[in-house]
Amino acid sequence: MRMFLAILACKVSKCLLKLIGRGSSLPGDIALKICPDVLSRVKLPEQVIAVTGSNGKTSTVEMIAQVMRKSGKKVIWNKEGSNQIAGVTAIILSNCTFGGKVKGDVLLLESDERYAKYSFKFFAPTHYIITNLYRDQLTRNGHPEWVYESVKESIRPESQLILNADDPLVSRYGMDRDNVIWFGMDKQDFSTDHATGVYNDGAFCPECKHRMSYDYYHYAHIGSYHCDNCGHKKHDTQYTVTNVDYDSGIVTINGKYKIKLLFKSVYNVYNILACFAACSIVGIDGDVIADELSHYFLKSGRILQFKLGVNKGTFLIAKHENSVASDRVYDYIIRKNQPCSVIIIIDSVSRRYSTGETSWLWDIDYGVLKADCIQHLYLLGRHAKDLETRLSYTDIDIAKVTVNEDIPAALDEIATKPLGKLYTVTCFSDKEKFLSKVELTQAEEDV
Template identity: 55%
Template sequence: MKKLFTIIVCKVLKFVGGLLGKGSSLPGQIALKLCPDILGRIELPKYIVAVTGSNGKTSTVEMIAHILCESGKKVAWNKEGSNQIEGVTTLILGSCTLSGKVKSDILLIESDERFAKYTFKYITPTHYVITNLYRDQLTRNGHPEWVYNAVKESIHPETQLILNADDPLVSCFGYGRDNVVWFGAGNLPTDTKDFVGVYNDGAYCPHCKSPMTYSSYHYDHIGNYECPNCGLKRQDTSYTVTSADLEKGEITINNKYKIELTLKSLYNVYNLLAAFTVASITGVDGNTIAKSLSNYVLKNFRVVTFTLGNRKGTLVTSKHENSISYNQSLKLAASDKDKCDVLIIVDAVSRKYFTSDVSWLWDINFDLLKSDNVKNIVLAGTYCNDLATRFSFSKVDRNKIKVIKDIEEAVDYLDNDRKEKIYVITCFSDKGKFLEKVKVD
């Protein structure tokens, strides 16, 4: 009776919350108070796929769900993005019968990397995707190795790990473990022999702390690495991006499956590859997956196209306090073959907590915007002068930079008769402040 009552309460609260447009964590929070071990009392489906990591969780989960649903499978997943234990509880109880059986073929869970150990106390994923572990939100996450230890506590021995082979810290989860599926990128035309960036988190082996060597870098510290001391190295991959033409917007997986990209970023390619891997493991044909992913447009508003007067633009949501996320967004703008303007907004560091710490700006490689196609760079928001100070230490032409604190004034400045595209780079907390002033396509 306690299980039944808890399920009913959660379903009712979720329904009411949906009508009111409220978040999806409260029903689960109440359910856990009524029955703390409720997740251990639910009958789960054959496949339980979990996804965690510093970046790309939401996009990867959305693409996995899209592929599986298109292939005829019934999927329960936390599309609202509430990825801590309360939100996951809402997802599971909202998807099960009153007797406590999840009605879907596959339970797909996006999990916050720091709190996964609580979510998976009563749930054992059959497959566990770990996308990457980067410097991310120092105030909340500390060092990536702290997050590594938190994630490690969430891993069950019987779970099959699906790991990014190109991330040395992520690869440590598979060190000495057999039940691992590896995904990654092969040799690509955009690779570099030398490290390119402000700092190098791959300089030392995360396993034994000895100097590590790289034969090539895909971006930042993601690449083909090996530790001469302990033997940690990039593993051979079962699912591989064997070719990539980002200018054309096309990749090939395992020399066979061609996928056309809407977002021409190697950063996004890893999310796509992780989704391809999961769908393959759960029984979907490779050609079917490739068809589902080709030209797929994410619905999570991480990338938004807009119109400002006569000008077209793309807003790329990049996590404040996460330099690798920013670097990839900057690279996307700088690599556009057409001329463009770039607007960078830092008006609030976080939507979840208050901090005025902008030290993370110094980890970002703003030199990427030293590109002939970038004509104007506008710095806006409360921290525009901190941005300007950071840019003063970059190699970007000072004449290209304009500082406008007021976001509306910055939008008006860009609303002109020029035809060049606009790239807007900002965070979840600030993107709405820009989008409300333009026409979203």
């Protein structure tokens, strides 16, 4: 009876929220108060795929859902991104019969890396993808090795792990374990023999704390590594990006499957690879996966095209408090190597908690923004002056920097200037403050 009441309450509250134009994890909270162990009582589909990690969760889940639906599977997934236990509960129960059976072929879950242990206390994913672990949201997450321990508590013996072999921290989850599938990337033209960025979280082995050696880096601490002390090293991979050609916009997997990159970013390459691995493992043909991914542009709102006055631009999400995400976005802009101006908005640091803590700005390699292709930088929002201080410790010409804490006024002024190509970089917490001032346009591929 308690399970029935929890499902009923979840469905009713979700319908009421939908009527007033709101979506949230509240229905899950209500259900869990009625029946705290409801997730252990429902009947799940045979395939339960979970994705966690610091970056790439939402995009990877969206791509997996797209490929699986196109292959004829009914996929239940948390497309709204509510990825803590209440959100996971809400998506499961709202797609249940009143008898507790989930109405789908596949349950696909994005799970917050800190809270996965609470969701998977009640059930085990059949396949568990772990994308990467970085410095992210210092205020709530602390160090990546602390997050590692939290994710470790979510891993069940019966789950098949799908792990990023190029991340020395993530790869520890596969130690002394047989049911592991590995994915990774071979050395590419853009790979380096030295760490780039402000810091190097791959300097020491996460297993024994002795100094780590790298054959090459793709970015940050992601690459081919080995520890001469304990033997921890990059594992051989079953799913491998064998070539990335940014000029032609083609990524090749396992030397055979060619996928068009609709967004030419190394992050996107890894997300595609994780999706390819997961979909292959559940039996979808590689050619079918490659064809679908070659024609699918993400709908999650992380990459958008816009017009601001006479200027056309690209809106890019880079999570505040996540230096690796910011570094990759700026690398993408610079690699395009076209004259442009960049708008950086830092107003509300987080959607989840109130904080004015901005030490994470010093982890981001803003020095790359001195590139000749970047003609002007606009620093907007409450923390614009904090960012200005950070930039003063780089070689960026201060003459090409404009600072304005008033976002609407700054955007109105920018709209009057013929600047050409614009890029706007901000986080979800500040997204609507920008989008409310621009006209969105359609884009089917990288522009």
